[in-house]
Amino acid sequence: MTWTMGHTGSGQRGGLVEGLRRMMSAPALSSRFRTAVWLGMLVYVLIEALSVALSVEESDSKILGEGLAVSLVVLLVSLRVTWGTLVAFVMAMLTIPFWDPNSYPVAMILIAMMVARTVNRSFGILAAIMYLTWSVSSAIYTGLHPVNVAAADILVAVGALIGWALRLQSRRLARIEQDLALQETLGQQAVEVERRRIATELHDVVAHGLTIIAMQSSVLEMAREEEVRTAAQRNIGGAARQSLLDLRRMLFVLHGSDRVYEVDDEDMTASLTTRAQEYTASLQAAGFIVENQVHETPGLARSLRLTLIRILQECTTNILKHAQTPARACFAVHTKDQSINLTVRNQLPTARLRTTLPVSGFGMIGMQERVALFDGTLSYGPEGGDWVVRVSFPQRHV
Incomplete structure (x- = not known):
């Protein structure tokens, strides 16, 4: 009891001293x-x-x-x-x-x-x-x-x-x-966000097309059959044209030009199914066995459709860089439990590959940022001998 009273008195004295200290404190002139x-x-x-x-x-x-x-x-x-x-x-x-x-x-x-x-x-x-x-x-x-x-x-x-x-x-x-x-801080943050957005778009535009070109160039150097060489040349030309078209569109957007609507081609208007078929063909041309289960979802928002296309594109690029041929891969898009889900699965290589293609890590960062814009979830990692990428978006964005 005595200790409690003493402790209380000490606390009161401390409070009084603190109050006096605050009263006597003042900024310098x-x-x-x-x-x-x-x-x-x-x-x-x-x-x-x-x-x-x-x-x-x-x-x-x-x-x-x-x-x-x-x-x-x-x-x-x-x-x-x-x-x-x-x-x-x-x-x-x-x-x-x-x-x-x-x-x-x-x-x-x-x-x-x-x-x-x-x-x-x-x-x-x-x-x-x-x-x-x-x-x-x-x-x-x-x-x-x-x-x-x-x-x-x-x-x-x-x-x-x-x-x-x-x-x-x-x-x-x-x-x-x-x-x-x-x-000024908000302006700097806006500039940084815009810089990152440009970097993401530039990566999506360049990485996929150049990866296909590099892979098909290797096929072209090694192949002796005329049909294989012709297919490789065709794939190189298609990838180059698509990359130039993507780059041209991005430059128009960055310049704020109204001509961006003039390049509003099939990359923006084509169905998800069409682009998935193109990515399937790119993988098959590189020697992969691909199962395509992508089906167009009715009423899918244009922005979300483009996001799904870009994620499929990035996954295709990663498969070309890191997977070993011949190997199996699977694309799947379906709607379930009030959400739209994308799954990309490819067989892990049995041995570590020594690829000469550069790896930056920006692709996964870009995927995460795109998914976050739609309040979605992204997971990736090994699963039963496969590398699996899973993306899910709430149904309200469909």
Whole structure:
């Protein structure tokens, strides 16, 4: 029980200390603002010094000394607003019997401006109470006329309003800077997204066609039968034409040209079945045994159909690069359980192949990005001696 009470008391003391720390914390004044305050006090001291130089009265020298002391207090407040303000209040209260209250108005105006510019609400209330305490106390002790006291209070209030206005202006500029920084970040992110999209499209356009060309070129070099050589030449020509057409379309899209609709050929309008047959033919020409179970789904969205075509294209490219002939492969697209599913399966090679074709890994990244656009799922990996790629899209995209 004793420990609990002690622990609670310690927690209360810790909370009090933390509260005081937060109240006394304040951001430093900007160098520009601090310089303006120092220049203002320098002008004030120079005016007092000029007055002393033109007069021989002892009281003028006293006022100059008071002005220098007050200037030092203002300098202290400009360096550390909260603690400097406390020192200024203590000094003002202790010197009421000795100093002319008229020495303080300029200093109080500047201090009010700095306090309103930086401190939090709690310290601002404390500073206002301290000033009112000093103002009333000095007025009672010195017998100042209420009009003079009210005039000085109004000037201090104006200084506080100026500091508050500067604070609001600083916040507004900070928000503008944050908005500009956010816009710049969003712009950079948009550029990066667009760069990745271009890279994906470029990979899809180039990789498939060049892979077919490379594979068929090897067949053309090794084949002796005229029919095989003719088929290889035909496949090379078809792959080259299709790659050029794809590249041309992508360039039109990137340039924002209306002519993109002029190249809206069968790659965009042809059925999924037609393109699957073309990929099947490419694999068969390379020596693969292919089972094509791709059937067109009625009402399939054009964008999703193109995505399925691109995924089939990438899978075909990967089979040509990594699989071993002769081997079996299977394409399948079907609708089931409120989703449309694509499955590509090919037999894994019995030994590791040494392919001379470059492998970048961008193809799988591009597939993942395309699938994510339609909230789909993608999985791939070995399964029962085959390499299997499975893609599923929600039925709402069909």
